Structures are given as C-alpha cells and as structure tokens.
Amino acid sequence: METKDDDKLKKHIPPDEVARELTAFSAFLQSSTTDEGGLAQAGNEAATMARANITAEKGGEEAEEEQETPVWAANLPHPENIFVEKTHELELWHPVAKSAGKSNEEVEIRFRRMGEELVPGGTVLEQGVELGIVKNHFSNDEWEYVVKPILERYVNALELRILSRSVTEKKKDVARKIKQIAPQVFRAGEIPDLEKIVHKGKEFRRIIGELVNEMNTNPQVLKKWINEVLKEEKPEPIQRKVIEKGKGEGRKYEEVQKKAGLRRLMQPFEKGAKQTFENYVDDLADRISKLGMQLLFLNSKYTEGLYKPPKVKKDFVETPYMTKCLEQLAERTGKQIEEKKGMVGIIGEMGTGKNYLVEHFAAKTNRPFFYFPCSRGMDTADLGFHFEFRKGESYIMPSAMARGLKTKNAVILIDEPNALPPEVVAGLHGLADHNRSFVYNGVEFKAAEGVIIVMTMNPAFYEHVKDLPEAFSDRTLGMDMVMDYPPLTKLDQLAQENLWSSAEREQALQADNSLDQVYICDEALIVKNQFSDLKNWSDEDFTNLWDVVVNGQGEAVLGDKANQVERLKPFVKAIFIILKVCDAWRKRYKNGDIQRTISLRGSTAVAENFLRTKNVRKAFLDLYKPNSLKYDGGQEDYESLEQILNDKDELDKLLNEEIGV
Numbered sequence: 001m002e003t004k005d006d007d008k009l010k011k012h013i014p015p016d017e018v019a020r021e022l023t024a025f026s027a028f029l030q031s032s033t034t035d036e037g038g039l040a041q042a043g044n045e046a047a048t049m050a051r052a053n054i055t056a057e058k059g060g061e062e063a064e065e066e067q068e069t070p071v072w073a074a075n076l077p078h079p080e081n082i083f084v085e086k087t088h089e090l091e092l093w094h095p096v097a098k099s100a101g102k103s104n105e106e107v108e109i110r111f112r113r114m115g116e117e118l119v120p121g122g123t124v125l126e127q128g129v130e131l132g133i134v135k136n137h138f139s140n141d142e143w144e145y146v147v148k149p150i151l152e153r154y155v156n157a158l159e160l161r162i163l164s165r166s167v168t169e170k171k172k173d174v175a176r177k178i179k180q181i182a183p184q185v186f187r188a189g190e191i192p193d194l195e196k197i198v199h200k201g202k203e204f205r206r207i208i209g210e211l212v213n214e215m216n217t218n219p220q221v222l223k224k225w226i227n228e229v230l231k232e233e234k235p236e237p238i239q240r241k242v243i244e245k246g247k248g249e250g251r252k253y254e255e256v257q258k259k260a261g262l263r264r265l266m267q268p269f270e271k272g273a274k275q276t277f278e279n280y281v282d283d284l285a286d287r288i289s290k291l292g293m294q295l296l297f298l299n300s301k302y303t304e305g306l307y308k309p310p311k312v313k314k315d316f317v318e319t320p321y322m323t324k325c326l327e328q329l330a331e332r333t334g335k336q337i338e339e340k341k342g343m344v345g346i347i348g349e350m351g352t353g354k355n356y357l358v359e360h361f362a363a364k365t366n367r368p369f370f371y372f373p374c375s376r377g378m379d380t381a382d383l384g385f386h387f388e389f390r391k392g393e394s395y396i397m398p399s400a401m402a403r404g405l406k407t408k409n410a411v412i413l414i415d416e417p418n419a420l421p422p423e424v425v426a427g428l429h430g431l432a433d434h435n436r437s438f439v440y441n442g443v444e445f446k447a448a449e450g451v452i453i454v455m456t457m458n459p460a461f462y463e464h465v466k467d468l469p470e471a472f473s474d475r476t477l478g479m480d481m482v483m484d485y486p487p488l489t490k491l492d493q494l495a496q497e498n499l500w501s502s503a504e505r506e507q508a509l510q511a512d513n514s515l516d517q518v519y520i521c522d523e524a525l526i527v528k529n530q531f532s533d534l535k536n537w538s539d540e541d542f543t544n545l546w547d548v549v550v551n552g553q554g555e556a557v558l559g560d561k562a563n564q565v566e567r568l569k570p571f572v573k574a575i576f577i578i579l580k581v582c583d584a585w586r587k588r589y590k591n592g593d594i595q596r597t598i599s600l601r602g603s604t605a606v607a608e609n610f611l612r613t614k615n616v617r618k619a620f621l622d623l624y625k626p627n628s629l630k631y632d633g634g635q636e637d638y639e640s641l642e643q644i645l646n647d648k649d650e651l652d653k654l655l656n657e658e659i660g661v
Contacts, residue, residue: 120294
C-alpha cells in the first residue's frame, strides 16, 4: 500500500536518478540471484519507465501538462474547436486615423477594437460607457509624429497593467509579453530591472500603476513627451532625392519623412515668440490627454484579461446521463463554432441541472462564463446595458451578455429567453445569424471570435414562459436538445434517448415488462456523496454495489469489496427509496397532478436530511412541510407526497424504520 511518504519520494526524486538506481539494482540482481533474470528484468523495466519521465521532469515549468479529452468530447470531429488553451488575448481599443476633408491634410481620430470603431465624443453614450465631447481632429503631421506614438504609449501602459494582474495566463507567458511591451512604454534609462521584478506581482503592479497614474494626472509629463518629440533632433531641409521603400533604404526613407514632418510642425514658431510655441504645446497636450483618458476608460471597462473560466464545482458529477448531455452540448457547440451562427437551446424542467451543465462545460473547456438571466419585465435595452449606482450616482454599464460578446472564447448562458416579451426576443435574432451581433439604438454588440451562446429554458407548459417566436425558433434548428432528470429505470433511459411519447413508452413496456424493473444507477451517483461510507467509492464500484443491492446481480465483480455489502446495504436501499419517491413525484408533476416538482437539489437535500432523521419518510415530510406553505396549492402537493410515501408498501419497512448511520 502506498503511503504519504511514498508520494513525497515520487515527487522529489528526479526520474533520472531513479533510473540510475534501478539499473544498478537490476545489475546486482543479475549477478547475485538464480531466478533466471525475472527480478532483474523487472528492475530493467522499472528503470526504462523512469527514463520515460526524465524529459518531462527536466522541463520544469516549461513542461506542459497534457489534458485528457473528456469522454463526452472523444467522438467530436474537431474537439480542438471547443477546448481552448488560453481564455483570451488582450483586445484593447487602439487609436486610428481617418482622412477628414478633401484636402487630406487633416485626420479624424477614432478608436478601433476587433473590427469596431468609436468616434470619440460622437455621442454621449458609446457601447455602454459615457464619452464626453472632445476635439479629435489633427493635422497629418501632428497625428503621425506626436499624437499616435503618445496614445499608443497610453494603450501599451494599460496593457502592461492588465498583464501584471492577469489571472488566466501562465507566469512565463506574462513575463515574456511584459518584456516585449515594456520598451514601448518606458524611455531609455527608465526601464526597471524586469528580470528582478517581473515575478514580484505587487512591486511590478505598483511601478506600472504609478506610471499610468502619472500619465493621467500630471500634465507636465505629457508636455515633456511632446517637447521630446518635437525637439528630438534638429529638423533638416527636405531631401529632394526620392528614396524608394523596399530597396534597403526604407528606414532611411522613414527618418527623412519624420524630419520633414517635424520641420513642418515647427515652421510656424521659428520666427514667433516662445510663448506661442508653449501655448501650442499646452493645447496639443490638452487634446491628447482627453483622448488618452477616454482610451484608458474604455479599456478599463473591457479587460478580458481579468475574466477567467469558472472552477469545476465539487458537487457536479459526470454521471452517465450527464455525460450524454455533455456529448450533445459539445456536438452542438462545435457546430455553432464551425458555422459561426446559431445558438444551442437546452429545454428541460426546473432543477434538471441545465445551468450547472453549461457552467461545467465552460470550466472543462477553459472558457470564461457569463450568465444572463431573462425576465418578463425586460426591454431591449436591458440586453446590452444595466444601471449601477455608486456613491449616489447612476452609471450605464454593459450587461453580462454584452461583456461576454466582447470576450474571446466565452460561453454566454442566456437563461429563460422564452420569458421575454416577443419584441425583446427579436433583439436576439442577429446573434443567431451569420453576423453574430445585435444592435440597439445604433450601438452594435458583435460576438468576438470563438464565442459560444447557449440558451436554457423551461418547457412552454410552465406558467411563466411563453412560446418562442417562430422567427427565433427557426434560427436554432439543429442545435436544440432536451434535458430531463436522470433516468431511474431502463424504460426511462430508452424513453429519454428516443424521445418517446407516452403511447410509445407504454407500447415498449408491454413488449418487455422487465424494462420497468431494471434500475439505473445514475442520480444515485450524485446522492451517494451525502453518505460518508459511500462518498469515496468510485462510480464504477458503487454502480456494481447498486446492481447487487437493488437489481440483485453482479456481486462477483465487487471483488474484495464484497464483504462490505451487508454493512452498506441499508444506505443503498435508503438512496433507492429516496429516488423512487422522487421519481413518482416527478411523474405526477408531468401529468399535472402536482404544482411543483422535486429537483436534483431536492433529492440531495432529502438525503442530507435523512442523515439527521435516520428515517426516509421523516426526511421527506420534515423537509417539505414548511416548503408547502410558500405557495398557493402547496398543501395539496404535500398531501400528494404523503400519498406517494404511503403507496410504497413493498418498501414500507425501510420507509418507517430508523437506519443507523
């Protein structure tokens, strides 16, 4: 049996050292034993296995862990499409210039990001953030030799700050990017010793933070930069000689052009007063500063580098049924990515685990997750924006869906879209089409590369939901899937897989009445985790135990665990009766005899309550008596629960007697 000390040894002794020792040991065995080389051969094989690990061990931080493809994605034609190594690449707003007027001597500054453009101050509201009116026109020379390099320095400084706070990228990748960007932000002699501080998160964040704050708050810094550019070198007369690019003198050509541009900028001040030049620098600094502030504000609101995938929830179990659902979800999301259109629609009753499934999918595929709940009171504006109140002031901010659309490889969960008014649903049409965007009041929200959109909804027979408009339903054809409660019988399993109607289900039962007597170990794999004696049993071993106790077969496969059957049988039977009652309750709900059903959360809560009461009947009744007082008709539901419990004559003993845990 392995011990914790064994684990420590395996962790700290390098494989090459192990290999050397094993090789020496096998040589000793060969020279001193008479087992015809059996032990020696074993030693050689062990040494070979150790050597196989040397490369990975020597790689240290550089060695990458290979992530196994989950069972539910193994049969995908292109599994790499849904699994991403990185959740993001920083996509910041950058300044660009467009010609203004016919003379081509003036440009208009805009901000561009992922194919979208904003006009600074074009309106008070742009993409959910407030942008004031600013002057965004400059001469060609001002833009090319002063404004552009300074604004790009602003953006690079912010990118450094975001990277220093990164929670998703590997440290070595962050360090590499920081070293590439730093020279574009710091001037010669200002660059800190990156080798020493790049891994010291706090210290590096402080340095970058101070730089960005100084750029924002100290006008003298910006004026200094402008003066450095304008007086960088003494302007020389424009050379008449034409220097063509692409003939080894491209750099010289650019230098000549820059000198010519700087000369044109300085000409008005060659014979003017010094104060006139200072006024020009003040005005230029003021205009650049306002543009820089807007760039920093925009990029602070859209920093995907701070979004990370959710963690896999400990209480989510990939049972056989959940694995089938994940297979369907993976297949449909792969189709969505490949075709760049559509949305996945998951239809299922309350508490079947639809939202958990989507979040688990995001966690396993390494994708950021954005949850957007819908309600009847929403209007179209709510799809893109929401209000936040801070210190008595109201701010319009992008919604979770809008932020998700801006984040590469994100998973967006739109919960209950069929609760929305039809005119609001119409606002989602564009997201399911090839353009993958929706537009409100002239503002376009376009999906970034790799974004996956999933809808979860209750069936239309729920009171609070409506039929999805035909125009929207038609856009999701081929990407819908049904999610039910995990099957309890073989009949349930076949009915779910084939989407049988009630008549087809009854016909199958008449053809083989044993289908309703073979019980599936699925939801039991979730409920068993409430029992300390069963929690550490593997899914495979517990399934075998279930077959022995519940289905009366398969005891031989338990092996050395067979001697625990009698001790654990009461717990397994307790889980079985809990699920039998839940199943009967759910079937009555589907027939319209009960107003509210019992979810996966409910069956787990009953099992947890059973551990306190030691009695299955009491566990149900104590839990749902108070709950029945929450809604009109709850008393009738409670009486139906009592009737279900009373109907289980063959399990009456288990229902009523206390079971020691």
